[in-house]
Amino acid sequence: MAQIFHPSTNTLSRVTIFGALFLIIGLLWLLAQINRSPYVTDVNVVRAQPVPFSHQHHVSGIGIDCRYCHKSVENSSFAGIPSTSTCMNCHAHIWTNSEMLEPVRESFRTGRPLRWTRVHDLPDFVYFNHSIHVQKGVGCVTCHGRVDLMPLMRQAESLQMEWCLACHRAPARFVRPREHVFQMDWVPSIDQQDLGEELVRKYNIRVEQLTDCSICHR
Amino acid sequence: MTEPVIDKPTASATHDVIGPGHTFGSVTDKISVIVLTQKTPQGWWIGFGLSFLLVMVLFYAITYLLAAGVGIWGVNVPVAWGFAIVNFVWWIGIGHAGTLISAILLLLRQRWRTSINRFAEAMTLFAVACAGIFPLIHLGRPWFFYWLFPYPNPMGIWPQFRSPLVWDVFAVSTYATVSLLFWYIGLIPDLATLRDRARHRFARMAYGILAMGWRGSAIHWHRYETAYLLLAGLATPLVVSVHTIVSFDFAVGIVPGWHSTIFPPYFVAGAIYSGFAMVMTLAIPLRAAYRLQDLITMRHLDNMAKVLLTTGLIVAYGYLMETFFAWYSGNEFEMYMMANRLAGPYAPMYWALLFCNIIVPQVLWFPRLRAHVPLLFIVALIVNIGMWLERYIIVVTSLHRDFLPSSWGMYSGTIWDWATFVGTIGLFLALLFLFIRLLPMISIFEMRELVHTEESERN
Numbered sequence: 001m002a003q004i005f006h007p008s009t010n011t012l013s014r015v016t017i018f019g020a021l022f023l024i025i026g027l028l029w030l031l032a033q034i035n036r037s038p039y040v041t042d043v044n045v046v047r048a049q050p051v052p053f054s055h056q057h058h059v060s061g062i063g064i065d066c067r068y069c070h071k072s073v074e075n076s077s078f079a080g081i082p083s084t085s086t087c088m089n090c091h092a093h094i095w096t097n098s099e100m101l102e103p104v105r106e107s108f109r110t111g112r113p114l115r116w117t118r119v120h121d122l123p124d125f126v127y128f129n130h131s132i133h134v135q136k137g138v139g140c141v142t143c144h145g146r147v148d149l150m151p152l153m154r155q156a157e158s159l160q161m162e163w164c165l166a167c168h169r170a171p172a173r174f175v176r177p178r179e180h181v182f183q184m185d186w187v188p189s190i191d192q193q194d195l196g197e198e199l200v201r202k203y204n205i206r207v208e209q210l211t212d213c214s215i216c217h218r
Numbered sequence: 219m220t221e222p223v224i225d226k227p228t229a230s231a232t233h234d235v236i237g238p239g240h241t242f243g244s245v246t247d248k249i250s251v252i253v254l255t256q257k258t259p260q261g262w263w264i265g266f267g268l269s270f271l272l273v274m275v276l277f278y279a280i281t282y283l284l285a286a287g288v289g290i291w292g293v294n295v296p297v298a299w300g301f302a303i304v305n306f307v308w309w310i311g312i313g314h315a316g317t318l319i320s321a322i323l324l325l326l327r328q329r330w331r332t333s334i335n336r337f338a339e340a341m342t343l344f345a346v347a348c349a350g351i352f353p354l355i356h357l358g359r360p361w362f363f364y365w366l367f368p369y370p371n372p373m374g375i376w377p378q379f380r381s382p383l384v385w386d387v388f389a390v391s392t393y394a395t396v397s398l399l400f401w402y403i404g405l406i407p408d409l410a411t412l413r414d415r416a417r418h419r420f421a422r423m424a425y426g427i428l429a430m431g432w433r434g435s436a437i438h439w440h441r442y443e444t445a446y447l448l449l450a451g452l453a454t455p456l457v458v459s460v461h462t463i464v465s466f467d468f469a470v471g472i473v474p475g476w477h478s479t480i481f482p483p484y485f486v487a488g489a490i491y492s493g494f495a496m497v498m499t500l501a502i503p504l505r506a507a508y509r510l511q512d513l514i515t516m517r518h519l520d521n522m523a524k525v526l527l528t529t530g531l532i533v534a535y536g537y538l539m540e541t542f543f544a545w546y547s548g549n550e551f552e553m554y555m556m557a558n559r560l561a562g563p564y565a566p567m568y569w570a571l572l573f574c575n576i577i578v579p580q581v582l583w584f585p586r587l588r589a590h591v592p593l594l595f596i597v598a599l600i601v602n603i604g605m606w607l608e609r610y611i612i613v614v615t616s617l618h619r620d621f622l623p624s625s626w627g628m629y630s631g632t633i634w635d636w637a638t639f640v641g642t643i644g645l646f647l648a649l650l651f652l653f654i655r656l657l658p659m660i661s662i663f664e665m666r667e668l669v670h671t672e673e674s675e676r677n
Binding site for chain 2: 004005009010013032035036158160161162163165166
């Protein structure tokens with residue numbers, strides 16, 4: 001009886017068996033990468049906004065403090081988004097002919113607020129609070145990146161749970177003195193770990209409970 | 219060669235593990251013609267068609283479940299574990315006969331296992347497949363099933379390794395993998411036989427690929443025997459571990475009626491009990507339909523009936539001890555749970571379960587009744603029902619009335635619960651029908667070996 005398969009089938013089947021192993025490992029690796037890629041996390045994705053507001057101009061150019069616009073960041077869970085009148089404090093006087101600012105002026109005339117598109121948006125089952133982080137010395141830059149260098153706002157970190165936990169498990173690696181929370185280019189003068197451990201004690205940060213599920217999933 | 223080659227007097231009367239007059243050639247012919255040359259019997263088409271219909275019911279029920287969520291089922295507080303867990307435990311229990319027969323009986327050199335092992339292993343696989351469906355679809359968001367596995371996920375947490383529910387994932391997936399390997403490796407020499415005998419080019423290719431180049435050389439056989447024994451050794455602890463862990467799902471909880479140390483052995487015995495019942499339920503019609511009475515002989519049925527009786531008695535002991543400990547514990551909640559089982563709203567089911575699992579199998583004490591094939595079939599069927607009732611009672615009676623009377627409630631399955639359950643039965647049968655049509659349902663080469671040893675013993 002003739003052979004059903006050509007002798008090369010032997011090699012072929014060995015290659016496919018070993019190949020399948022690598023293929024599966026490769027696929028799993030790929031999935032893990034995709035899961036953490038901007039495609040899923042939206043890191044560095046710029047959103048269409050009614051007005052192309054530049055933090056770079058306003059923060060590092062003019063030197064406005066974050067709190068001028070994000071008023072409630074120190075004492076509320078919500079950082080706050082400035083109202084049209086906040087912009088008009090200046091733009092009623094300067095750049096009054098700018099094309100770009102037309103939506104701001106229109107909003108001011110009609111009283112209809114600007115509709116900004118959210119850049120950072122945690123799922124609704126996660127509880128987040130700005131005030132506690134600001135009070136305990138976590139700088140804006142730790143979570144939002146160099147906002148002062150962003151012509152357009154984008155997300156700097158993944159905001160995935162493992163990212164929150166990386167800090168909640170060891171906040172000493174990130175905390176800074178309270179007075180430097182809003183400073184974008186602050187660097188510790190002594191070793192961060194030593195400073196951090198001291199601040200954790202000083203600010204009474206209770207690390208043991210920071211990873212309890214109910215802290216963030218209430 | 220459209221008819222089975224031999225139709226000599228069957229072995230019904232004797233206690234042989236194989237009918238008289240069989241030679242190497244005749245067993246090979248008899249088993250392989252079913253797959254290769256015999257015209258597909260009309261009964262097969264009807265059976266397969268009906269079970270396929272039920273598979274469609276299953277797909278329908280699952281699709282609706284995915285669209286609408288688990289609210290379509292009867293589960294709610296306080297009974298949040300309804301049909302899904304009942305059916306899971308039932309199926310996984312049925313899946314125990316395969317490995318028991320193939321691994322433990324192999325290591326114990328029980329020769330009578332030969333003609334039922336292939337078939338029992340296939341049944342195991344299909345039962346585990348049905349079992350696996352339930353924990354997945356009861357997740358709420360089944361598409362996240364992979365969260366059950368420990369992998370470096372973006373949540374930055376591991377599954378709770380102290381929970382038996384996580385052990386379950388490993389126990390069941392290991393069991394499924396080892397059973398599949400065991401079954402497949404056992405099939406290889408037979409696939410080669412089919413490859414060599416098949417006429418159709420496509421069939422030769424298909425069996426040829428599956429046979430993985432088996433030529434039956436001494437080296438092949440040597441490696442085969444080693445691999446098979448090693449796998450048998452690996453599979454043996456699984457026979458007890460899987461249902462032990464399934465029982466932990468209950469026993470680790472502090473719910474009255476679950477929190478009991480007798481659960482592991484009692485679950486394992488129950489699993490083997492239901493597994494053998496299912497093997498008999500399927501083997502008896504099959505051997506009649508394909509006239510395999512000289513390969514699956516009365517000796518087999520007799521032995522299986524004895525296993526059934528033994529494990530049935532262990533299970534009965536389990537029920538007795540459950541009741542005893544509920545009373546002996548002096549614990550108010552345990553005692554109430556038992557009183558509620560015996561006389562509460564689900565009492566008829568409890569008594570039905572005792573009837574099915576304890577009273578009925580007692581007929582198996584009598585050799586004359588064990589030789590009555592239709593009776594064996596009925597007993598096996600009743601035990602299958604009884605074991606399903608057992609899991610229902612365990613899951614539901616404990617949950618529906620626990621510590622706080624204000625949160626008591628009643629449970630019953632909805633039409634969707636039933637559709638899913640019946641659907642998995644359809645899936646199970648459909649897979650079995652495909653199996654007996656496409657693969658040798660009895661191990662050909664092991665039967666040849668058996669012919670050989672039986673002959674040398676006779677001489």
